[in-house]
Amino acid sequence: MSAPTSLYQQLRAIIGPEYVTEELCDRLVYSKDYSIEGIADDYTPDFVVKPGSVDEIERIIALANEFKMPLYTWGAGTSMSGNPLAVHRGIVLDTKRLNQVLEVDPDNLTITVQAGATMAEVQAAAMKHGVFFTHQPESCLSSTIGGALSCMGISIFGAKYGYAYDQVVGVEVVLGTGKRVRIGGKSYLSVPSHNLMNLFLGAEGTLGIITEAILKVYPLPATRDRVSYAFSDITTAMEACKRVHGAGCWPETVYAFDRRSLVQYMERSKTPIPEELSMAVLFGCSGDHDLVEKMLEVISRSCEQVNGVRMSEEVTESWGDSVNINRETFDKSNFALSHTDYEPDLIDACVPLSKFQEYSDFCDELKKEFGWVDIDFGAFIVAGPRGPIPFCIYFSVPIDTRIPREIEKWFEFKEKMYQRAIAMGGSVSNANGVGLRSAPWVREQLGDAWELLTDIKSLVDPNNILNRGQRGFD
Amino acid sequence: MIERLEKYDEWARACMHVRCGLCRENCPAYSQLRLDSYSAKGKMTMLFYWLKGRLEPDAVLAERVFACTSCGLCDVACGYEQSAAIQEMKGVLFDSAISLPEGYKQISDRTRESGNPYAEDREKARTFLESIPERNAETADYTLFLGCTELYREQEQVTDVLRILRDADVSFSVISENICCGSPAYRVGDQKQAQEQALSVAKMLKEKEQKVLASCAGCYRMFSHYYPLLLEEENPFPVIHSVQLIDQLISDGSLDLQPLDAKVTYHDPCHLGRHAGVYDEPRRVLSAIPGVELVEMEWNRKFSKCCGAGGGFRSGRPDDAIAVAAHRVKEAESTGASILVTACPFCLRNLSDGAKSIGSDIEVRTIESLIADQL
Ligand SMILES: Cc1cc2nc3c(=O)[nH]c(=O)nc-3n(C[C@H](O)[C@H](O)[C@H](O)COP(=O)(O)OP(=O)(O)OC[C@H]3O[C@@H](n4cnc5c(N)ncnc54)[C@H](O)[C@@H]3O)c2cc1C
Ligand code: SF4
Ligand code: SF4
Numbered sequence: 001m002s003a004p005t006s007l008y009q010q011l012r013a014i015i016g017p018e019y020v021t022e023e024l025c026d027r028l029v030y031s032k033d034y035s036i037e038g039i040a041d042d043y044t045p046d047f048v049v050k051p052g053s054v055d056e057i058e059r060i061i062a063l064a065n066e067f068k069m070p071l072y073t074w075g076a077g078t079s080m081s082g083n084p085l086a087v088h089r090g091i092v093l094d095t096k097r098l099n100q101v102l103e104v105d106p107d108n109l110t111i112t113v114q115a116g117a118t119m120a121e122v123q124a125a126a127m128k129h130g131v132f133f134t135h136q137p138e139s140c141l142s143s144t145i146g147g148a149l150s151c152m153g154i155s156i157f158g159a160k161y162g163y164a165y166d167q168v169v170g171v172e173v174v175l176g177t178g179k180r181v182r183i184g185g186k187s188y189l190s191v192p193s194h195n196l197m198n199l200f201l202g203a204e205g206t207l208g209i210i211t212e213a214i215l216k217v218y219p220l221p222a223t224r225d226r227v228s229y230a231f232s233d234i235t236t237a238m239e240a241c242k243r244v245h246g247a248g249c250w251p252e253t254v255y256a257f258d259r260r261s262l263v264q265y266m267e268r269s270k271t272p273i274p275e276e277l278s279m280a281v282l283f284g285c286s287g288d289h290d291l292v293e294k295m296l297e298v299i300s301r302s303c304e305q306v307n308g309v310r311m312s313e314e315v316t317e318s319w320g321d322s323v324n325i326n327r328e329t330f331d332k333s334n335f336a337l338s339h340t341d342y343e344p345d346l347i348d349a350c351v352p353l354s355k356f357q358e359y360s361d362f363c364d365e366l367k368k369e370f371g372w373v374d375i376d377f378g379a380f381i382v383a384g385p386r387g388p389i390p391f392c393i394y395f396s397v398p399i400d401t402r403i404p405r406e407i408e409k410w411f412e413f414k415e416k417m418y419q420r421a422i423a424m425g426g427s428v429s430n431a432n433g434v435g436l437r438s439a440p441w442v443r444e445q446l447g448d449a450w451e452l453l454t455d456i457k458s459l460v461d462p463n464n465i466l467n468r469g470q471r472g473f474d
Numbered sequence: 475m476i477e478r479l480e481k482y483d484e485w486a487r488a489c490m491h492v493r494c495g496l497c498r499e500n501c502p503a504y505s506q507l508r509l510d511s512y513s514a515k516g517k518m519t520m521l522f523y524w525l526k527g528r529l530e531p532d533a534v535l536a537e538r539v540f541a542c543t544s545c546g547l548c549d550v551a552c553g554y555e556q557s558a559a560i561q562e563m564k565g566v567l568f569d570s571a572i573s574l575p576e577g578y579k580q581i582s583d584r585t586r587e588s589g590n591p592y593a594e595d596r597e598k599a600r601t602f603l604e605s606i607p608e609r610n611a612e613t614a615d616y617t618l619f620l621g622c623t624e625l626y627r628e629q630e631q632v633t634d635v636l637r638i639l640r641d642a643d644v645s646f647s648v649i650s651e652n653i654c655c656g657s658p659a660y661r662v663g664d665q666k667q668a669q670e671q672a673l674s675v676a677k678m679l680k681e682k683e684q685k686v687l688a689s690c691a692g693c694y695r696m697f698s699h700y701y702p703l704l705l706e707e708e709n710p711f712p713v714i715h716s717v718q719l720i721d722q723l724i725s726d727g728s729l730d731l732q733p734l735d736a737k738v739t740y741h742d743p744c745h746l747g748r749h750a751g752v753y754d755e756p757r758r759v760l761s762a763i764p765g766v767e768l769v770e771m772e773w774n775r776k777f778s779k780c781c782g783a784g785g786g787f788r789s790g791r792p793d794d795a796i797a798v799a800a801h802r803v804k805e806a807e808s809t810g811a812s813i814l815v816t817a818c819p820f821c822l823r824n825l826s827d828g829a830k831s832i833g834s835d836i837e838v839r840t841i842e843s844l845i846a847d848q849l
Contacts, residue, residue, distance in 0.1 A: 018507075019508075019509075021509065021511075023534050024529060025511060025520050025523075025529055025534055025535045025538060026509055026510075026511045026516075026538075028519055028520070028523050028528075028529065029509075029510045029511045029515070029516045029519045029520075030510065032490060032493060033493055034491070034492055034493045034494070039490070039491075048509070050508065050509060076495045076498070077493055077495070077510070078493055078494060078495055094509070094510065096508075097508065118499060120499070121499075139494060139495070139496070141495075141496045141499060141551070142494060142495030142496055142498050142499065143495070268553055325496070327777075328777075330496050330550065330551045330777075331550045331551070331776060331777075333494065333496055333551065333552075333553065334553065335492045335494045335496070335553075336485070336488045336489060336492055336494065336552045336553045336554050337488070337553040337554070339488045339491040339492040340484050340485075340487060340488040340491075342491075343491035343492070401487070401490075401491065402487075
């Protein structure tokens with residue numbers, strides 16, 4: 001038999017025929033993520049491959065370089081910004097065969113995992129050793145560690161523990177050159193020089209493919225409890241959050257939803273939401289029983305000081321359950337049911353805290369202009385690594401994808417929203433990824449630093465193989 | 475033909491919107507075959523583009539779609555009953571000229587030709603059934619319907635059921651002929667053949683004017699859920715599963731059980747658990763055996779993982795089906811149980827083969843066999 005010559009044959013020779021496909025029915029499965037960008041254009045790749053080892057990944061990258069063929073890393077494809085999509089076709093590389101939890105080390109509070117492991121698997125492995133992995137997005141049953149470290153993801157426990165990439169102490173990455181590097185280690189400060197690790201965290205697969213990560217885990221809290229409060233507007237809700245912080249209280253969950261978002265999240269449980277509510281905040285606390293009780297008491301006091309109204313236990317429970325989707329609770333996910341008529345896309349611009357209300361009012365006005373009223377997709381705000389004080393307001397915008405004009409309108413809408421954010425002294429953010437969504441504004445915002453970034457990109461990925469056309473790169 | 479799929483357009487669209495993949499990791503087909511295409515998300519994507527006209531159904535697509543055990547775990551994750559949409563896709567593919575993966579088609583061919591999916595000689599079943607003294611009972615409370623797997627592959631199960639019924643003085647009759655309930659043919663998309671089976675079986679059972687007792691989870695679901703659809707009759711005849719009856723017999727004191735000192739875990743058959751909501755009865759029955767300690771597997775009740783046998787998977791992909799079963803057996807082993815109990819002869823077969831394949835010494839039993847031994 002002669003040596004394989006075509007790219008397809010060579011891929012099959014490297015990873016085995018059952019893990020390489022050029023069938024249209026498979027390629028279409030890898031052509032869209034959870035973004036309107038993904039439905040607005042055709043991002044069907046030429047091949048999908050699913051390597052089983054880092055060695056195979058290195059060889060695929062070498063091959064892609066040889067053929068100058070773009071390569072898009074794909075975890076679970078649940079991203080909300082179009083960032084795993086094959087903009088210039090080429091190869092989609094599915095990482096989920098690299099899904100092993102390599103070591104749980106409760107003594108050093110670390111867990112070492114391969115990048116294709118799902119968050120739920122990592123959590124389950126940690127829990128078996130009495131420790132706790134904190135990054136838990138609502139997609140944790142399906143989304144991967146590699147995806148989480150590559151997007152600036154949020155977790156229901158983020159108010160206490162931070163982003164996904166706050167959890168990393170070490171990574172192994174295969175660069176676009178095919179070179180494998182390891183940065184960091186088990187000690188919490190493995191930064192002998194510049195913090196090179198940060199280059200690859202939140203990089204959305206543009207600089208290298210993360211293959212392994214050493215992550216932080218924490219002692220398992222003994223109890224968890226939650227409470228929720230309704231407020232007359234965003235400003236008051238944020239004031240309550242500031243008071244909670246000022247009181248020295250450090251909850252693990254701080255999610256603020258407007259009424260429309262709450263209704264959307266109750267699609268499956270059918271829990272009625274009070275009519276008069278404008279903005280509500282869910283606070284979740286963890287720790288020993290007496291501490292949790294005290295924290296909830298302080299939170300309640302802080303909220304009531306600004307006339308917050310305590311929500312019923314039924315609402316608190318349903319809300320908590322609907323965002324806490326995991327191995328034991330996935331029957332509570334409302335996503336498919338609430339996404340039948342519309343697909344919401346997300347504006348995740350980060351404006352200064354004092355401008356949340358103004359920005360939200362602007363969004364409401366704009367939504368009216370675009371004819372998007374009375375549909376249950378609204379605004380929500382989550383607290384990130386700054387404790388109970390939220391940092392970023394998200395607006396989900398419902399698009400009827402059956403109507404091409406509606407899809408076009410999304411692009412017009414987001415342009416107005418992002419520009420307004422920048423004009424208000426805010427920023428495009430990579431919360432949930434830049435991908436194709438907010439990429440058009442990245443260069444403008446980075447200014448001179450854009451050149452530095454492209455120089456770095458050329459160094460680690462000289463043939464522009466990795467996620468070509470994503471994140472503002474050509 | 476594609477019109478049959480249009481009613482699922484909304485579900486496929488919802489999936490294209492959200493792409494959540496919550497159905498993926500627990501899907502037995504995905505766990506073996508490992509491209510996203512094999513999960514419900516993959517199949518819904520194919521449905522979406524098929525309906526849009528971008529994807530022409532072909533043998534490759536059929537291979538992906540038929541790789542589904544109909545376990546319904548994706549429905550729990552999704553909120554939409556995607557397994558029903560997948561079932562309809564199988565039906566449409568079956569009725570088209572597309573070549574189906576080997577093994578699946580055979581099930582319906584055999585049912586058509588020999589009256590059962592195993593292509594066994596029905597005379598064998600008749601001889602056996604005629605040897606059951608109760609067969610002639612004119613007036614009885616129940617008609618015991620024995621399924622093909624019990625009759626041709628797991629006959630001990632029949633003996634155990636009979637022992638229990640006799641011990642509790644249940645009045646029952648037996649039909650002395652084996653006609654497949656149609657479930658296997660239905661599962662591989664042959665609705666026509668399934669309907670034919672349903673017509674003959676229903677005719678036979680209705681004549682008896684007795685409550686039907688099924689000791690196979692597949693037959694039970696077929697009678698209770700699919701006969702109304704296939705026969706367009708709301709409630710063709712009343713039906714009860716043997717586990718439900720045993721539960722009643724224990725609670726009214728008709729069965730006296732000897733102690734058994736063992737740690738036992740229970741595997742919910744998809745047909746009986748997720749699809750019919752029978753979760754508590756089998757657990758009550760097991761807990762009623764003095765000395766038995768019932769322990770749960772990590773995935774139980776509505777989250778129970780599939781044994782891998784259903785939907786034609788066992789015939790179409792025997793090695794994969796057994797590998798899925800082996801995973802479930804390992805899960806059972808990790809509870810420390812020495813007996814893995816189920817309530818379906820098809821699960822019994824596949825789990826036993828799964829246990830054998832990994833050299834597990836866990837005992838795989840049905841509830842009926844466990845109870846019969848404790849009488
Ligand atoms: C139902 C639902 C709920 C969600 N809830 C949340 C939530 O609560 N919080 C939240 O933050 N997000 C949420 N998301 C968004 C999404 O799940 C996250 O962004 C997630 O981290 C993406 O992971 P993934 O494995 O799906 O990555 P993908 O979508 O496959 O990829 C995302 C990006 O990461 C890159 N990438 C993936 N793996 C690697 C790797 N190994 N090395 C380098 N680059 C890689 C890809 O190229 C791409 O740029 C939700 C999505 C859905 C569908
Ligand atoms: S759970 Fe439903 S919506 Fe989500 S990927 Fe699976 S089939 Fe699609
Ligand atoms: S019914 Fe079971 S096997 Fe079929 S797609 Fe759903 S989870 Fe997978």
